[in-house]
Amino acid sequence: MRLTETADVWWKNAVVYCLDVETFFDTDGDGRGDLRGVSQRIDHLAELGVTCLWLMPFYPTPDRDDGYDITDFYGVDSRLGTHGDLVELITLAQDRGMRVIADLVVNHTSDQHPWFQSARASRESPYRDWYVWRDEPPADADKGVVFPDQEDSLWQYDEEAGQYYLHRFYKHQPDLDITNPSVREEIMRVIGFWLQLGLSGFRVDAVPFLIDPAGSLDAADLPDPHDYLRDLRAFLSRRSGQAMLLGEVNLPYKDTRTFFGDEDGDELTMSFDFIGMQRLYLSLARSDPAELAKALRERPDPPEEAQWGTFVRNHDELTLDKLSDDERQEVFDAFGPEKSMQLYGRGLRRRLPPMLDNDPARLKMVYSLLFSLPGTPVLFYGEEIGMGENLAIEGRNAVRTPMQWTAEANGGFSTADPNDLAAAVPDGDFSPEHVNVAAQRRDPESLLNWIKLLTQRYRECPELSWGDCTILEHQSPSVFAHRSDCEDGRIIAVHNFAAESARVTLAVAGTGVGVRAVDLLEERTTNVREDGVVDLDLEPYGSRWLRIIRPGDRYIV
Numbered sequence: 001m002r003l004t005e006t007a008d009v010w011w012k013n014a015v016v017y018c019l020d021v022e023t024f025f026d027t028d029g030d031g032r033g034d035l036r037g038v039s040q041r042i043d044h045l046a047e048l049g050v051t052c053l054w055l056m057p058f059y060p061t062p063d064r065d066d067g068y069d070i071t072d073f074y075g076v077d078s079r080l081g082t083h084g085d086l087v088e089l090i091t092l093a094q095d096r097g098m099r100v101i102a103d104l105v106v107n108h109t110s111d112q113h114p115w116f117q118s119a120r121a122s123r124e125s126p127y128r129d130w131y132v133w134r135d136e137p138p139a140d141a142d143k144g145v146v147f148p149d150q151e152d153s154l155w156q157y158d159e160e161a162g163q164y165y166l167h168r169f170y171k172h173q174p175d176l177d178i179t180n181p182s183v184r185e186e187i188m189r190v191i192g193f194w195l196q197l198g199l200s201g202f203r204v205d206a207v208p209f210l211i212d213p214a215g216s217l218d219a220a221d222l223p224d225p226h227d228y229l230r231d232l233r234a235f236l237s238r239r240s241g242q243a244m245l246l247g248e249v250n251l252p253y254k255d256t257r258t259f260f261g262d263e264d265g266d267e268l269t270m271s272f273d274f275i276g277m278q279r280l281y282l283s284l285a286r287s288d289p290a291e292l293a294k295a296l297r298e299r300p301d302p303p304e305e306a307q308w309g310t311f312v313r314n315h316d317e318l319t320l321d322k323l324s325d326d327e328r329q330e331v332f333d334a335f336g337p338e339k340s341m342q343l344y345g346r347g348l349r350r351r352l353p354p355m356l357d358n359d360p361a362r363l364k365m366v367y368s369l370l371f372s373l374p375g376t377p378v379l380f381y382g383e384e385i386g387m388g389e390n391l392a393i394e395g396r397n398a399v400r401t402p403m404q405w406t407a408e409a410n411g412g413f414s415t416a417d418p419n420d421l422a423a424a425v426p427d428g429d430f431s432p433e434h435v436n437v438a439a440q441r442r443d444p445e446s447l448l449n450w451i452k453l454l455t456q457r458y459r460e461c462p463e464l465s466w467g468d469c470t471i472l473e474h475q476s477p478s479v480f481a482h483r484s485d486c487e488d489g490r491i492i493a494v495h496n497f498a499a500e501s502a503r504v505t506l507a508v509a510g511t512g513v514g515v516r517a518v519d520l521l522e523e524r525t526t527n528v529r530e531d532g533v534v535d536l537d538l539e540p541y542g543s544r545w546l547r548i549i550r551p552g553d554r555y556i557v
């Protein structure tokens, strides 16, 4: 495919930014962020180079799972704003070349949802079979519990209903029965509704659970669950040709690949690279990129127009569930040795900077990797300024503290009494006094300015998003080197995982006279030897992106 033909495949080289409206910016002083707040701060995102804003759930909710427990799929929680505020935000974003997507959480509803209230009240309710009921829980009801600190079964007895219902997540989140055609139709209506309001797609929550009919008694007789995902995608694309689905699928690579669909990519448009993320942490813990390289070599290519979503942190715990017990322990020892930092025995409830002792060079190296690896980078709000977590907050919410805008009270997030905030800002080294947007805007060496540079270069380098990636062989164990080729463009990126400087010798581009390797993140040019070999020096935790230029090449550097 030629680059000129691909402008509408926008997710291939997007910069995705996830935020929770509730903790981003509060305009009415009630201690909670709101949609108007996101609108007011839209230029922060535009300047950062964000091209796709992912809003975490903003729907009406009893808020027992931070909004992932929904009581109205068509609503906007009045504490956050109105449909009008959302449309204003989408309009402002579009004006800055930014698309907006939102969480689609349709594996389950809140138990307070009117559908569930009706379903539990009577077997005659039209909503009864929108959920999954049984007289007796199956023998393996305790298998696969997602939140083992709070739940010990996937089935909960409901007094009012006189039956057990399935809940993959918390017991207050009953699963919808996806095999029921009425439920499928309703989900289509929900998608159609938000597309019509201007969304450009969805981050689809818990996709393997969503399409898994295992709870249904007649599961064995049902058609392939992927048919449903294909139907969803076809419907989405019919309604809006530019819309996409970014799925949460944390499975081994070969299984995740099936969620992209066939060669034409007729299911998810994007899927998060959970395996690469976990292997990256193991590599960081070892100061040795071998595990990351291995993961990327094993990672299946998505269909041509689909894409992996790469990330280093998200709103949940840093899950390490796909590492072996020993490997996970290595990461725990390096980045979260205290029990209070760990969650569910499988993850860490921390943000990246405290895990890396706030070492600026190491942090910059990790984000340089994120933007240069094949895939579309997804940032979680606050990463751009290196925010830390607040371990005093329970569970996964430790990483969902208010955005830190200034050094002032509440980090400039809200004028409310600090006790009334949606979540408390951290104390100590990561408090707003030390970490905030205002200060970093003025500091040329800040993480914020580094990430702005990375987003800019990433957008200027189509090789990174569209090219073929090759992991380069060399003799320097602490260095990760890869090359991305696209049409007649070629980028090399090198990253040093160790605290000592390194030199790497790479065969870059065949042979020829006058070939140069031009740095893209700093002013520097290195000559490539006539045999196509180049020697590159790296600082401790250094990172370099270089464009290989042959005489006559027409790229801007």
Ligand code: GLC
Pocket (backbone or CB within 6 Å): 065, 068, 069, 105, 169, 205, 206, 248, 315, 316
């Ligand atoms: C996903 C979300 C998580 C939520 C769960 C239930 O895993 O990322 O935050 O708790 O689904 O909706």
